[in-house]
Amino acid sequence: MPVPPPHPAQDVTEHVGYRLKRTSAALRSAMDRALRDHGLTVPQYSCLELLDEQPGLSNADLARGTFVTRQSANVVLRGLREAGLITRPASAEHGRALPVHLTPAGRERLHAARGAVYAIEQRMIGEVAPDRLTALLADLDTMAEALGD
Amino acid sequence: MPVPPPHPAQDVTEHVGYRLKRTSAALRSAMDRALRDHGLTVPQYSCLELLDEQPGLSNADLARGTFVTRQSANVVLRGLREAGLITRPASAEHGRALPVHLTPAGRERLHAARGAVYAIEQRMIGEVAPDRLTALLADLDTMAEALGD
């Protein structure tokens, strides 16, 4: 006996997973185009945004925050370092984690790019009924947690 | 004057883009683990699902349907071909597109893997209020279209 689909669906495009991937891909594509003008990639921008909010995050922290592996985050940080947008001590005082901080240039670059990214998000949610937005955020969160993160 | 954020948000994790990425990453990770037992990757499974529903799709069709480039889809098809899960003619009768079809082994593999994937989707949307599900699908669609696909 085959497993029934989770909800009545005519075809694959009716599934939540498909829509999720579609929307996610569209957002990623739009952000890629917009950030190219600022000399940033999406992972780079994500790291800058997290660091602006929580200075001193470690490489592993940023990896978790951007949903990639530590190794990938390490490559991103190397790029940001070479671009002079972040600083990272050569050795740690206490533990093993190396706290990352934005440089003035990094903060400036982030603030410049933020406008473009916010405009995209605005365009994305502009057509969604405002009273549904809170529910949408909550549902996305619920689904992520149900999958065990 | 800086561009205001699209909606009141304390931090980055309150943004729709962040939640979207988080949920998408969680789903991708769960599907990866589940499909590994069936010897399939997520892109491979996606192609099989599309082909089961619409036999004869071309490589370019599948690329659009799985939100990757034609080149990436081509690599996926090569893997499926070598695994004996699909067939593809060496030359086209009419146009230039080469119609792809599932082999019996491909259909069998898909049906076996489908149960695991549906279980994940069920787990994902299990905690979401049923009356919100339709709205959620619609909102995701609205956002994707607003970004111009």
Place this chain on the structure above:
DNA sequence: TCGCGCATGTCAAAATGCTGACATGGAAGA
């Protein structure tokens, strides 16, 4: 005190995906 577990940073290799480019086949319009 001494292991043991655990998190972190990093190296190497492989897989995956994308950009750029080119040739082919068809269709639409001059």
Place this chain on the structure above:
DNA sequence: TCTTCCATGTCAGCATTTTGACATGCGCGA
């Protein structure tokens, strides 16, 4: 008819990401 434009399939090169592995530093419990 012929020419131009577009979609497709494919090759090569590069960037990104992941898997696997290993060494280091800290804290907790025996």
